[in-house]
Amino acid sequence: MTPTPPGGGASTAAAGLEAEPAEAAAVFGDALPLVRRYAQDLAEHGERLGLIGPLEPPRLWSRHVINSGLLGDLLPQGASVADVGSGAGLPGLVLAAARPDLRLTLIEPMERRVAWLREESARLGLEDVVVERGRAEEVAPHRFDVVTARAVGALTGLLPITARLARPGGTLALLKGASVEAELQKAEKVVRRLRLEDVRVESVGRGMAGLETRVFLATVPG
Secondary structure, eight states: OOOOOOSSOOOHHHHTOOOOOTHHHHHHGGGHHHHHHHHHHHHHHTTTTTSSOTTSGGGHIIIIIHHHHHGGGGSOTTOEEEEETOTTTTTHHHHHHHOTTSEEEEEEOOHHHHHHHHHHHHHTTOTTEEEEESOGGGSOSSOEEEEEEESSOOHHHHHHHHHTTEEEEEEEEEEEOTTHHHHHHHTHHHHHHHTOEEEEEEEESTTSTTTOEEEEEEEOOO
């Protein structure tokens, strides 16, 4: 069984956690203290629990946490959201902390990560978070207003497993990197087969040096 990390976050220095960027206040507003607690917990315990690699704490805010928080700007009020392959809770736990109006379901197949997601959501007092252990292909389909994923795989393989989870008329909002256009070009046949609509790539966080985030967006047909 995975040991439960002690309550409370580590000090930033002890955890090797990247200094909190000034932009964090603009992204998270009143939710910043809760997101800060999550970042500290992940920096302290994430490598030991196999959630992040040893190089990640020094870039945790800029590469992972703010990246996940910026996605919240694209999600409708009160939406039910599935985070496929939630892992350390990126973006799922960050969204739950930053957007308490959302109803998050974190889908993760690995037992150790499932334990972390459940324990950390309880520590943070995130009431509208459900953790489901399993692969996305095994989860009951057509349930969510929005389906998201981050660092799970290329669009060719990712689109079929995420689209099946969205309700008719629901949205795919997938966090991607700089190569998203090339991925989209390779996935053209998949997009057509799934009959995805309003397919586009949007950037959020413009003007935040080095923090701009690219999101693949599409509507699942009704």
